Structure formats: structure tokens, C-alpha cells
Amino acid sequence: MLAIKLSNLLPSETIEEMNEKERKILEAAIEIFAEKGFFNSSTSEIAKKASVAEGTIFRYFKTKKDLLLSILKPTILKVIAPFEIDKFAKAVFHLEHKTFEDFLHAIIKNRLEMVKHMSPVFKIVVQELPFQEDVREQFKALFKEKLHPKISAVIEHFQEKGQICDMPTNTIIRLIITNVIGVVISSLIIGNSTASWNEEEEIQRTVKFIMNGLSPQ
Amino acid sequence: MLAIKLSNLLPSETIEEMNEKERKILEAAIEIFAEKGFFNSSTSEIAKKASVAEGTIFRYFKTKKDLLLSILKPTILKVIAPFEIDKFAKAVFHLEHKTFEDFLHAIIKNRLEMVKHMSPVFKIVVQELPFQEDVREQFKALFKEKLHPKISAVIEHFQEKGQICDMPTNTIIRLIITNVIGVVISSLIIGNSTASWNEEEEIQRTVKFIMNGLSPQ
Amino acid sequence: MLAIKLSNLLPSETIEEMNEKERKILEAAIEIFAEKGFFNSSTSEIAKKASVAEGTIFRYFKTKKDLLLSILKPTILKVIAPFEIDKFAKAVFHLEHKTFEDFLHAIIKNRLEMVKHMSPVFKIVVQELPFQEDVREQFKALFKEKLHPKISAVIEHFQEKGQICDMPTNTIIRLIITNVIGVVISSLIIGNSTASWNEEEEIQRTVKFIMNGLSPQ
Amino acid sequence: MLAIKLSNLLPSETIEEMNEKERKILEAAIEIFAEKGFFNSSTSEIAKKASVAEGTIFRYFKTKKDLLLSILKPTILKVIAPFEIDKFAKAVFHLEHKTFEDFLHAIIKNRLEMVKHMSPVFKIVVQELPFQEDVREQFKALFKEKLHPKISAVIEHFQEKGQICDMPTNTIIRLIITNVIGVVISSLIIGNSTASWNEEEEIQRTVKFIMNGLSPQ
DNA sequence: TATGAATGAGACTTCATTCAT
DNA sequence: TATGAATGAAGTCTCATTCAT
Numbered sequence: 063m064l065a066i067k068l069s070n071l072l073p074s075e076t077i078e079e080m081n082e083k084e085r086k087i088l089e090a091a092i093e094i095f096a097e098k099g100f101f102n103s104s105t106s107e108i109a110k111k112a113s114v115a116e117g118t119i120f121r122y123f124k125t126k127k128d129l130l131l132s133i134l135k136p137t138i139l140k141v142i143a144p145f146e147i148d149k150f151a152k153a154v155f156h157l158e159h160k161t162f163e164d165f166l167h168a169i170i171k172n173r174l175e176m177v178k179h180m181s182p183v184f185k186i187v188v189q190e191l192p193f194q195e196d197v198r199e200q201f202k203a204l205f206k207e208k209l210h211p212k213i214s215a216v217i218e219h220f221q222e223k224g225q226i227c228d229m230p231t232n233t234i235i236r237l238i239i240t241n242v243i244g245v246v247i248s249s250l251i252i253g254n255s256t257a258s259w260n261e262e263e264e265i266q267r268t269v270k271f272i273m274n275g276l277s278p279q
Numbered sequence: 280m281l282a283i284k285l286s287n288l289l290p291s292e293t294i295e296e297m298n299e300k301e302r303k304i305l306e307a308a309i310e311i312f313a314e315k316g317f318f319n320s321s322t323s324e325i326a327k328k329a330s331v332a333e334g335t336i337f338r339y340f341k342t343k344k345d346l347l348l349s350i351l352k353p354t355i356l357k358v359i360a361p362f363e364i365d366k367f368a369k370a371v372f373h374l375e376h377k378t379f380e381d382f383l384h385a386i387i388k389n390r391l392e393m394v395k396h397m398s399p400v401f402k403i404v405v406q407e408l409p410f411q412e413d414v415r416e417q418f419k420a421l422f423k424e425k426l427h428p429k430i431s432a433v434i435e436h437f438q439e440k441g442q443i444c445d446m447p448t449n450t451i452i453r454l455i456i457t458n459v460i461g462v463v464i465s466s467l468i469i470g471n472s473t474a475s476w477n478e479e480e481e482i483q484r485t486v487k488f489i490m491n492g493l494s495p496q
Numbered sequence: 497m498l499a500i501k502l503s504n505l506l507p508s509e510t511i512e513e514m515n516e517k518e519r520k521i522l523e524a525a526i527e528i529f530a531e532k533g534f535f536n537s538s539t540s541e542i543a544k545k546a547s548v549a550e551g552t553i554f555r556y557f558k559t560k561k562d563l564l565l566s567i568l569k570p571t572i573l574k575v576i577a578p579f580e581i582d583k584f585a586k587a588v589f590h591l592e593h594k595t596f597e598d599f600l601h602a603i604i605k606n607r608l609e610m611v612k613h614m615s616p617v618f619k620i621v622v623q624e625l626p627f628q629e630d631v632r633e634q635f636k637a638l639f640k641e642k643l644h645p646k647i648s649a650v651i652e653h654f655q656e657k658g659q660i661c662d663m664p665t666n667t668i669i670r671l672i673i674t675n676v677i678g679v680v681i682s683s684l685i686i687g688n689s690t691a692s693w694n695e696e697e698e699i700q701r702t703v704k705f706i707m708n709g710l711s712p713q
Numbered sequence: 714m715l716a717i718k719l720s721n722l723l724p725s726e727t728i729e730e731m732n733e734k735e736r737k738i739l740e741a742a743i744e745i746f747a748e749k750g751f752f753n754s755s756t757s758e759i760a761k762k763a764s765v766a767e768g769t770i771f772r773y774f775k776t777k778k779d780l781l782l783s784i785l786k787p788t789i790l791k792v793i794a795p796f797e798i799d800k801f802a803k804a805v806f807h808l809e810h811k812t813f814e815d816f817l818h819a820i821i822k823n824r825l826e827m828v829k830h831m832s833p834v835f836k837i838v839v840q841e842l843p844f845q846e847d848v849r850e851q852f853k854a855l856f857k858e859k860l861h862p863k864i865s866a867v868i869e870h871f872q873e874k875g876q877i878c879d880m881p882t883n884t885i886i887r888l889i890i891t892n893v894i895g896v897v898i899s900s901l902i903i904g905n906s907t908a909s910w911n912e913e914e915e916i917q918r919t920v921k922f923i924m925n926g927l928s929p930q
Numbered sequence: 931t932a933t934g935a936a937t938g939a940g941a942c943t944t945c946a947t948t949c950a951t
Numbered sequence: 952t953a954t955g956a957a958t959g960a961a962g963t964c965t966c967a968t969t970c971a972t
Contacts, residue, residue, distance in 0.1 A: 083936080099410045101318030105963065115937045120964060189409045192402075193316050233484050236465055237458070244457030252453075267450050275492030300953085322946060332954040334948080343946060517957080533844045535752030539942060549958045554943060623843045626836075627750050667918050670903075674895030675888070682887055701884050709926030734932085756967060766933040768969080777967060 084122045086112040091129050096182035100130050100190055134190065134197050137183050140176070142204045162225040162276075165216060166269045170242055174261075177246050210235070227278045234276060241272055301339045303329040308346050313399035317347055317407055351407060351414050354400050358393070359421045379442040379493075382433065383486045387459055391482075394463050427452070444495045451493060458489055518556045520546040525563050530616035534564050534624055568624065568631050571617050574610070576638045596659040596710075599650060600703045604676055608695075611680050644669070661712045668710060675706055735773045737763040742780050747833035751781055751841055785841060785848050788834050792827070793855045813876040813927075816867065817920045821893055825912075828897050861886070878929045885927060892923055 080088070090112035094103045105126055109116040123129040177184050191198055217234050220226045226234065245268050253259045297305070307329035311320045322343055326333040340346040377385075394401050408415055434451050437443045443451065462485050470476045514522070524546035528537045539560050543550040557563040611618050625632055651668050654660045660668065679702050687693045731739070741763035745754045756777055760767040774780040811819075828835050842849055868885050871877045877885065896919050904910045 081935095099318075101316070102410065104961075106961090116963090117938060117965080118936060121935070126963065185409070192406045193319075229484055229488075233481065236461070236469075236481075237485070237488050240461030240465070241454070241457060244453070244461070248453055248457070264450065264453075267446055268454070271446075271454050271492040274494060275488040277491060321944080326955095333946090334954055334956095335952090337947065338953075515956095533752075535750070536844065538940080540940085550942090551944080551959060552957060555956070560942065619843070626840045627753075663918055663922075667915065670895070670899055670915075671892070671919070671922055674899070675891060678887070678891030678895070682891070686887075698884065698887075701880055702888070705880075705888050705926040708928060709922040711925060755965080760934095767967090768933055768935095769931090771968065772932075 083112075083114055083118060087114060087119055087122060087129070088132065092133055092182050092186065095130065095133065095190075096185045100186075100193070105129075130186075130190065130194075131197070133183060134187060134194065135200070137180065137187055138197065138201050138204065140180070141187075142201075142208055162220045163269060163273055165220070166238070166272055167265065169238075170245055170265050170268065173242055174246055174249055174265075177250065181250070213238075224278060226276045229276070237275065238272060241268055244268070300329075300331050300335060304331060304336055304339060304346070305349065309350055309399050309403065312347065312350065312407075313402045317403070317410075322346075347403075347407065348411075348414065350400060350403060351411065352417070354397070354404055355414065355418045355421065357397070358404075359418075359425055379437045380486060380490055382437070383455070383489055384482065386455075387462055387482050387485065390459055391463055391466055391478075394467065398467070430455075441495060443493045446493070454492065455489060458485055461485070517546070517548055517552060521548060521553055521556060521563070522566065526567055526616050526620065529564065529567065529624075530619045534620075534627070539563075564620075564624065564628075565631070567617060567620060568628065569634070571614065571621050572631065572635050572638065574614070575621075576635075576642055596654045597703060597707055599654070600672070600706055601699065603672075604679055604699050604702065607676055608680055608683055608699075611684065615684070647672075658712060660710045663710070671709065672706060675702055678702070734763075734765050734769060738765060738770055738773060738780070739783065743784055743833050743837065746781065746784065746841075747836045751837070756780075781837075781841065782845070782848065784834060785838060785845060786851070788831070788838055789848065789852045789855065791831070792838075793852075793859055813871045814920060814924055816871070817889070817923055818916065820889075821896055821916050821919065824893055825897055825900055825916075828901065832901070864889075875929060877927045880927070888926065889923060892919055895919070 087108065090108045091103075094108055094111060097103075105119055106116050108129075109119055112119075119126075119129065123132060191201070213235050214231050217226065217231050221228055221231075245264060248264070249259070249261060253261060304325065307325045308320075311325055311328060314320075322336055323333050325346075326336055329336075336343075336346065340349060408418075430452050431448050434443065434448050438445055438448075462481060465481070466476070466478060470478060521542065524542045525537075528542055528545060531537075539553055540550050542563075543553055546553075553560075553563065557566060625635070647669050648665050651660065651665050655662060655665075679698060682698070683693070683695060687695060738759065741759045742754075745759055745762060748754075756770055757767050759780075760770055763770075770777075770780065774783060842852075864886050865882050868877065868882050868889075872879055872882075896915060899915070900910070900912060904912060
């Protein structure tokens with residue numbers, strides 16, 4: 063029963079304007095949704111774990127689905143947002159000082175860090191995405207508008223500098239994303255159960271693999 | 280409304296010992312589970328689509344969950360099995376006539392073909408795996424016992440022939456599986472909605488990417 | 497706790513194709529709706545009175561409102577229908593043999609008889625009509641299409657024969673309906689609680705009153 | 714959204730001893746009960762419309778039902794009261810200057826006027842009376858004690874003057890009330906939706922109808 | 931006095947499962 | 952073997968009412 067800290071999961075402004083009960087409900091919901099899945103969780107169970115009356119849930123969240131979306135939406139924003147605002151974004155804007163290798167390393171570390179901090183919410187996102195078409199669409203739209211152009215620019219930048227081969231940009235993006243997600247999920251699955259998993263080495267190897275895979279010629 | 284052929288989804292021995300009704304129930308369940316998810320499907324709807332009485336379902340499958348497992352278990356077997364028995368396995372055993380590139384190409388084509396043939400069942404597997412710990416464990420065990428040794432042998436074979444760099448075998452397996460799954464999922468997500476997706480080219484590029492990524496030096 | 501006979505309330509064909517449980521549910525619902533009103537009745541109470549499980553109600557009636565409509569709709573049909581099909585209709589079609597007085601007498605007796613036989617259902621209709629706009633509209637439409645033309649014809653027939661004054665037909669209809677409903681409701685309210693109510697005499701007096709009220713000159 | 718004036722609906726003494734909040738709650742309740750019916754209205758909606766906190770309602774009215782009764786009881790008083798206190802009552806006490814026709818005309822106009830002024834409250838009364846036995850009983854008692862003797866006196870006065878036939882007084886009262894209510898309800902139902910409704914003419918015709926109906930011989 | 935957050939009973943409804951036929 | 956009517960537990964959600972502030 064891991065203690066969930068909302069501060070790792072939701073934007074801090076959001077949390078500050080929540081009150082005690084609302085926070086406890088959200089925490090309970092995250093824990094239970096992550097454990098049993100949305101459809102297999104009951105509002106009565108969430109209420110019990112949050113130590114509130116069942117009716118109280120519905121004061122703060124119009125419906126059970128609304129409660130789920132209150133978890134999913136900030137999370138997918140958090141998945142997308144960093145590329146725009148945080149340190150990582152700065153790395154992208156100071157490309158001249160960086161090699162493509164630095165870029166890959168940074169992106170993998172950053173995403174791994176994020177997923178580990180919000181592991182239960184991440185689990186919910188992955189579990190529920192197949193059933194929540196609207197969230198999926200919102201995610202796709204954000205990717206297309208915010209993320210894709212940024213990454214494209216980076217790829218093209220390094221292609222111009224001759225650090226990357228000249229495959230189509232979209233294919234390169236696909237390959238990079240595939241391999242970033244690959245390390246992240248491997249870390250979650252293997253890392254937690256296998257002693258021999260050396261995370262830093264696996265990151266290094268993955269970076270090297272991608273570098274070689276995309277090297278010119 | 281694609282007509283589902285169980286022969287694409289389940290081992291033929293399994294199908295042969297089923298009777299008419301049982302087969303119709305399974306087909307209906309697959310279609311409905313894939314469309315709405317397990318929890319949002321009702322046994323009455325399955326019975327209607329299968330043209331049997333609701334009670335009949337429970338003659339063949341003890342519970343609704345049992346019906347789900349009757350779909351999941353043979354499917355993960357099918358995902359693992361080919362490496363042992365079908366044409367693909369033969370390719371693995373005649374490695375001396377093949378290059379690593381052929382191996383990669385064959386494995387990607389083969390898995391893509393499989394997923395496309397059993398797309399609804401595959402959808403169910405992906406959706407329900409997070410909630411079915413026992414199935415997941417069974418899958419892990421099968422992987423460890425059957426698949427992993429085979430692939431290890433192949434990797435080591437090509438390493439000995441100098442076609443692959445000498446990263447740890449497990450890391451190489453992880454990278455290959457990541458990228459195979461990556462093409463498959465991309466094909467399902469992008470391929471179905473985007474005109475510009477050229478599957479053969481993407482396979483070629485992925486093979487080349489892995490080849491370069493794993494090339495010695 | 498009056499024993500309710502559905503045969504007095506619903507068309508017999510309808511009843512014959514009902515089974516035991518459905519009939520018991522309807523009877524219980526009529527009794528409880530009449531006593532407490534639709535919104536103040538719970539499906540659990542109806543189930544208990546009908547000696548069925550609560551879920552059984554929803555096998556026969558999609559929703560609680562559907563259960564109400566299953567009572568209301570045949571009833572308003574029954575209120576309208578007789579003017580088309582039963583003995584009363586024949587009276588209307590053999591006007592040449594009848595006086596206007598006979599007509600009035602027949603209509604009052606007939607409506608009183610009907611309301612007494614279906615008193616609880618009638619109570620539900622009167623109670624719920626203000627809240628069920630769709631039923632109200634259906635009632636208005638039936639009145640306009642089926643009843644109004646028939647009564648108009650009768651009124652005009654007697655006007656031509658010089659038995660009724662030449663007020664506008666609609667006004668005459670309004671006055672007649674008002675006074676028929678007046679006796680009926682008086683009979684229900686006063687008749688049940690007051691010994692001195694002599695129904696036959698009150699009918700006679702009402703007929704005489706209407707006759708005089710509408711007499712030429 | 715008609716502005717409701719409590720002064721049209723409740724006795725002025727009652728209103729004067731109310732404070733601001735209580736009055737606003739009552740006004741809001743009347744509007745909402747009339748629109749949606751008692752059971753479909755929520756105290757939270759009433760509180761919102763009255764611009765008070767939900768808890769404030771329960772400071773002035775013990776329960777939601779108490780709030781309903783606070784509307785119903787003064788209203789039925791108002792329906793009965795005028796016969797005792799207002800101008801209309803005076804008309805009754807100066808019968809020698811009036812004909813029976815004047816009496817009928819005055820009573821119809823007066824009741825129509827009243828119902829139109831308090832149309833929402835009237836709607837609530839009609840909708841809820843079937844479910845409020847105590848209010849109904851109170852109404853019956855008031856009718857018997859206050860109204861019935863007055864009307865009886867009038868009827869007998871006109872019978873003595875030979876303007877009315879010698880039917881039993883109660884029957885005459887019943888017929889008059891029936892027809893007064895008949896015009897009022899017709900006016901509400903037909904008058905609001907039909908252009909051709911000429912209220913003054915309909916009143917005249919109704920008066921004439923009753924006059925003829927009750928004329929001696 | 932006034933508030934409104936919190937409550938929890940109870941409403942309607944769904945559906946996997948049973949069992950008499 | 953097959954049926955499908957019946958069940959009743961469990962689910963989501965509403966709302967009148969209370970009470971600490």
C-alpha cells in the first residue's frame with residue numbers, strides 16, 4: 063500500500079485549491095483504479111478508503127467517470143507539457159550546445175523519472191486509454207499540435223548537422239518514441255522484479271543502439 | 280462487422296473438439312469483448328449474438344470470466360507457439376542459410392501478419408492483460424521457458440558469426456522485441472488511419488535501423 | 497385494500513397475453529400508485545406487494561416510468577374508445593330512435609359505470625396527467641380526432657331536430673362534458689362518504705338541468 | 714418567467730410577519746413546485762433561486778413538505794375566504810339589489826380573476842391535493858362551515874323570490890360549482906392555447922345555460 | 931442568524947448466475 | 952442438452968436534512 067502523493071501526480075496549483083476531502087477522494091481513487099481498473103472499482107470502496115461518505119464523492123465529481131477524467135486529463139497534460147516548459151524544453155532550444163546523444167539521454171532519463179514518480183496514475187492511463195476514446199483523441203491532438211512539431215524540429219536540426227541519417231522524419235520519430243517507451247516499460251516490468259537490471263547501463267545501451275541505428279550512412 | 284474465424288484465433292485442436300454452440304458463443308464473445316471491453320459486455324448480449332440462450336453460455340463456461348480466459352489463454356499460447364512449431368521455427372533452425380537481416384524481416388512480417396489476422400482477440404489481450412495477473416504470469420513463464428531460450432540461441436549464433444555486436448543478449452532481445460512490437464502497434468494505430476503509411480518501407484527501415492543499431496563496432 | 501381486477505382496467509386481449517408475474521406487478525403498481533402517487537412509490541415496494549424480486553419488474557417494464565405508462569395508456573384509450581366501438585356507440589348511430597335526453601342519460605350512466613369499475617386506475621390518471629406531458633398530448637389528440645367529431649355530429653343532429661338551442665357547438669360540448677365530469681366526480685367524492693347521495697336522482701336532475709340549459713329559446 | 718407577487722397568493726397578514734429570506738424562499742418554491750411538481754423539485758434548486766443557503770430553508774420550514782403546506786394552506790384559505798370578507802361578500806349581503814344572473818356573473822368573474830392572479834399556486838394546489846389528505850380534509854371542513862351555509866342562503870333567497878326552480882339546494886350548489894369550475898378550467902386549458910376563445914362570451918353563455926337550467930318549471 | 935459541506939438512506943437499474951422445465 | 956424466467960446483490964447517483972462554524 064504505497065502512500066500516494068498527489069504532488070507527484072497533479073499540477074501543484076490544482077492541488078492547492080483542493081480541500082482535504084477532495085484530495086483524499088482523489089488519492090483513494092487513484093490507488094483503487096490502479097489496482098483493480100476503473101470498471102472493477104466501486105464508488106463505495108473509494109469512499110471507504112477515503113474515509114468519506116459515498117455521497118461526498120459526488121459533491122466533488124459529478125459522476126464516477128468524471129472522477130476518472132479528473133485523474134487522466136491532468137496526467138496526459140503532464141506527459142505532454144514538459145516538452146514545452148521545463149528544463150527539458152530549454153535543452154531543445156539550446157541545441158547548438160548539445161549533441162544528439164545528449165538529447166536522447168536527457169529524454170529517456172526525464173521520461174523514466176516522470177513515470178516512476180507517478181507510477182499508479184501512469185498505470186491507470188495505460189489501462190484506461192483503450193476504453194476512453196475522448197481522452198485518446200485529446201492525447202492525439204496534443205501530440206500532433208505540441209509535441210510532434212518540437213521533436214520534428216530537433217530531428218531536422220540534427221539531420222542538418224549531419225548527426226542523423228536522412229530517413230523520413232516521421233519514421234525517425236516513431237523509432238525514437240518506440241525505444242523510449244521500450245526502456246520505460248522494461249524498467250517498470252523488469253526493473254521491479256529482477257535484480258540484474260542495471261538501469262543506467264540499459265539507458266546507455268539504448269542510447270548507443272539508437273545512435274547507431276540512426277547514424278548517417 | 281468482420282466475420283470472425285476462430286481458426287485464425289485458436290489452435291485448431293481446440294476448435295475441433297468444440298461443438299457448434301460453444302464455437303458460436305466464443306465467436307460472439309470475442310467480437311463483443313473487443314468492441315466494448317470485458318466489463319461493458321453483458322452475457323445476454325453475447326447470448327443474443329451467438330443465437331443461444333443465456334443459460335447455455337454457463338453450460339460451456341463456468342462464469343463470464345471463464346469465458347474471457349477461454350479466449351485469452353489459447354491466444355497467448357498462439358503468440359508464443361509459432362516459435363516452436365510453424366514455418367517460422369524452421370527458419371530459426373536453418374540459420375546457416377540465413378542472415379540476421381532475413382531473420383529480422385521474417386519475424387516482423389510474421390508477427391504483423393498474425394496480429395492482423397487476430398486483431399479482435401489481440402485487442403482483447405492488450406485490454407485485459409493489465410487486469411489478469413494469472414494470465415500475465417502464465418505469459419511470463421511461457422516466455423521464459425519457450426521463447427527466450429530460442430531467441431537467445433539465435434542472437435548468440437549471429438554474434439558468433441560476427442553479424443551482431445556483443446551487447447548482453449538480454450539487452451539485445453529487449454531491443455529487438457521493443458522494435459518489433461513498435462512496428463506492429465504503429466501499423467495498427469497509424470496504418471489504419473493514415474494514407475501515407477507504407478508498410479513494406481517501414482518494415483525495411485525498421486530492419487535497417489535495428490541492423491545498424493546492433494552492428495559490431 | 498380493495499382487490500383489483502385487471503379485467504376491469506385493461507383490454508382483455510392485453511391481459512390474456514400477460515403471464516402471472518406481469519399481472520401481479522401491474523396490479524401491485526396500480527394499487528400503490530393510486531395510494532401514494534407515482535413519485536412517492538418505490539419499485540421495491542411494488543416488488544414486495546407483487547411478491548416478486550425487484551429485478552423482475554424490469555424484465556417486464558423497461559423503467560419505472562414505463563410501468564406507469566403501461567397503466568395510463570390503455571386507460572386513456574379505454575376512456576376514449578367506447579365512443580367508437582361499444583353499445584354506447586350504437587346509441588349514437590341510431591339517433592333517430594333516441595331523444596337528446598336519452599343520449600345524456602346514457603352518456604352519464606356509461607361514464608359513471610366505467611369510472612367506478614376502474615376507480616384506482618382513474619385516480620392514477622387524474623393524479624399523473626399534470627406531470628406526464630406526453631400522455632396529456634396523446635389524450636388531447638385522441639379527443640380531437642375521435643371523440644370531438646362524434647359528439648359534434650350528435651349535437652348538430654339534435655340542433656337540426658330543434659331539441660337544442662343554437663349555441664356554438666364547442667360551447668355546448670364544453671358544457672356537457674363539464675356536467676358529465678361534474679356528476680362523476682361528485683359521485684366519487686360525495687357518493688362514497690355521504691348517505692344522502694341518491695345517484696339515480698342526481699343523474700335525473702343533472703339531465704334535466706342540461707336539457708333546460710340547452711333548450712331552444 | 715413571471716415575477717411572482719406573494720401578495721397575490723397569500724393573505725397579507727401572513728406576508729407582513731415574514732422576513733425577506735422567508736418570503737424569497739416561498740416565492741422560489743412556488744415557482745419551482747408549479748413548474749416541476751413537488752417531488753421533482755429539489756431544495757437545493759429552491760435555495761439557489763431564492764439566493765439563500767440550503768440550510769436556511771430548514772430554518773424557516775421544518776421539512777420540504779412543510780414548505781409545501783405553507784403554500785397550500787393559505788391558498789385554500791384564500792379560495793374560501795373571499796366569500797366572507799371582500800367585496801364579493803358584500804354583494805351577497807345586498808341580494809335585494811341583485812338578480813340571480815348578476816350573482817352568477819359576479820361569482821364566475823371573481824373566481825376566474827382569482828385563479829388567473831394566482832395561477833402557479835393554483836397549479837400546485839390542483840397537483841398536490843390528491844396526495845395531501847389533511848389539506849383536503851381541512852378544505853372540506855372549511856367548505857362545510859363557511860362556504861356552504863352562505864351559498865345555501867343565497868340559493869334559498871332566490872328560490873323564495875321565484876328566480877330558481879325548487880331542486881334540492883345541495884344539488885343546485887353542486888351544479889353551480891361544477892359549472893363555475895368548468896369555465897375556470899376551460900379558460901385555463903383552452904383560453905391559453907386557442908385564439909378563438911372569447912372569454913366574456915363564454916361567461917355569458919355559461920350564465921345563460923345555468924339560468925335556463927335552473928329556471929322554475 | 932445564516933451557511934454549505936457532509937451525510938447516508940434509499941432510489942432506480944443492471945446483470946451474472948441459477949434452476950425448473 | 953438447452954432454455955430463459957427469475958433472482959437479488961451490487962452498482963451509481965440524488966437529495967432532504969444536519970450541524971459545526
